[in-house]
Amino acid sequence: xEGTDNVKRQDFVDNFEIIDKELKANNTSVNNVINKVENIxxxxxxxxxxxxxxxxxxISSTSTIKAATPxxxxxxxxxxxxxxxxxNQAFQYAxxxxxxxxxxxxxxxxxxxxxxIANRIQIDKNTAASNxxxxxxxxxxxxxxxxxxxxxxxxxTNGFSSGETYTSKTGQGEKHEIFINVGFKPSAxxxxxxNTVKKINSLYxxxxxxxxxxxxxxxxxxxxxxxxxxxxxxxxxxGDVVRYICFK
Numbered sequence: 122x123e124g125t126d127n128v129k130r131q132d133f134v135d136n137f138e139i140i141d142k143e144l145k146a147n148n149t150s151v152n153n154v155i156n157k158v159e160n161i162x163x164x165x166x167x168x169x170x171x172x173x174x175x176x177x178x179x180i181s182s183t184s185t186i187k188a189a190t191p192x193x194x195x196x197x198x199x200x201x202x203x204x205x206x207x208x209n210q211a212f213q214y215a216x217x218x219x220x221x222x223x224x225x226x227x228x229x230x231x232x233x234x235x236x237x238i239a240n241r242i243q244i245d246k247n248t249a250a251s252n253x254x255x256x257x258x259x260x261x262x263x264x265x266x267x268x269x270x271x272x273x274x275x276x277x278t279n280g281f282s283s284g285e286t287y288t289s290k291t292g293q294g295e296k297h298e299i300f301i302n303v304g305f306k307p308s309a310x311x312x313x314x315x316n317t318v319k320k321i322n323s324l325y326x327x328x329x330x331x332x333x334x335x336x337x338x339x340x341x342x343x344x345x346x347x348x349x350x351x352x353x354x355x356x357x358x359x360g361d362v363v364r365y366i367c368f369k
Contacts, residue, residue: 242266257369258304259347275304285364302348307367310349323351 166172168185177187180197189197220231222238229241247262249269254260256276260269275282282303312323327344342350349367 253304272304275302281366281368283364283366298342298350300345300348300350301365303367304347305367305369306346307344307349307369309368310344311366312351313364313366325349 164170164172165186166174166188174186174188176190177184178190178193180189180193180200216231219233219235219238223229223231223233226238226241226245229238233241243262246264246266246269249266250260250262250264253269253272253276258272258275260272282305284301284303286299286301308328309326310323311325325344344350
């Protein structure tokens with residue numbers, strides 16, 4: 122007892138009973154806490170509420186209830202950087218291509234869009250076609266640039282165009298029609314053979330309805346807006362060089 126050194130046995134018994142009672146009471150409380158904790162239910166996490174989520178190491182998953190691992194985030198980041206680098210490279214190639222084309226076209230630069238550059242090319246084609254037509258060469262702005270350029274050689278400055286063609290090496294007496302393009306509608310056509318007999322084969326003047334021919338190699342049939350048709354006629358086998366002059 123307090124205040125004396127004489128402790129009785131009953132005092133120890135009483136104290137242990139008190140301690141045991143308190144321990145049992147505390148144990149019940151602890152068990153209750155453990156039971157409550159074990160019965161706590163945490164919902165799965167979603168995009169609209171907090172909760173437990175599962176990690177997933179994937180960059181192709183479309184799940185909205187799983188969380189990405191740091192590794193999958195890194196892989197996705199690297200692929201994004203790779204795609205960006207390729208896009209920048211493609212853009213640079215396109216820009217270099219525009220600069221190259223613009224330098225050849227003129228009146229535009231690499232800062233113009235592809236549509237603007239194409240429009241500038243069409244304007245130049247229309248101008249070229251108009252200039253060709255003014256020189257008596259039939260042309261249209263819808264033709265390819267290569268076609269318009271090739272027609273420049275058909276411009277005549279002296280009111281006529283001349284050239285040569287080759288008759289077919291077919292059998293004697295055979296006959297077929299060919300077309301010769303001179304880039305304008307001829308007012309008169311002269312066909313002559315120079316290599317052999319040096320004589321005029323055919324003279325054709327549509328406006329006068331004049332048609333003279335010498336039965337040898339080629340006869341004019343009719344004229345068109347950009348040339349004339351002729352028949353090859355043969356009194357002997359084998360091909361020949363035939364020259365022509367077309368007057369405007």
